[in-house]
Amino acid sequence: MSWQAYVDEHLMCEIEGHHLSSAAILGHDGTVWAQSAAFPQFNPEEITGIMKDFDEPGHLAPTGMFVGAAKYMVIAGEPGAVIRGKKGAGGITIKKTGQALVVGIYDEPM
Incomplete structure (x- = not known):
């Protein structure tokens, strides 16, 4: 499975009626x-x-966390492993792995 397929089929899938608005895997x-x-x-x-x-x-x-033109207020995460940000009703979660960052952005609470 390619990383693109993982984003499309797993990160962007619907879970209990909710889904991410965007997602990425970055080095x-x-x-x-x-x-x-x-x-x-x-x-x-x-x-x-x-x-x-x-x-x-x-x-x-x-200062907050910027991703693109959006500014997120950094909220409790897991030091060294997960960063969470909030923007209105939505937010962002970034998980650090050994080689990559897995990013999920949502418009409403999941």
Whole structure:
């Protein structure tokens, strides 16, 4: 199974009537491995900030986390493993693996 198929068939699937608005799998350097059609364009500085927050939990808390044009308030996650952000009723969850970042963005609580 390709990474694109994983995004399309697993990350973007419906679960109990809910689904992500967009998702992606990125390398630690920001290289896109796979993404949904609606995943926002981001800049390298955003990925650098996210990776720094994994290494230094709390780094993004004062300024918020940016992904594309959206700003998320960083909320409780799992230091070094998961970053969560909130924007209105929606939000973002980023899981760090050994080689990649798995990103899910949602418009309403899941």
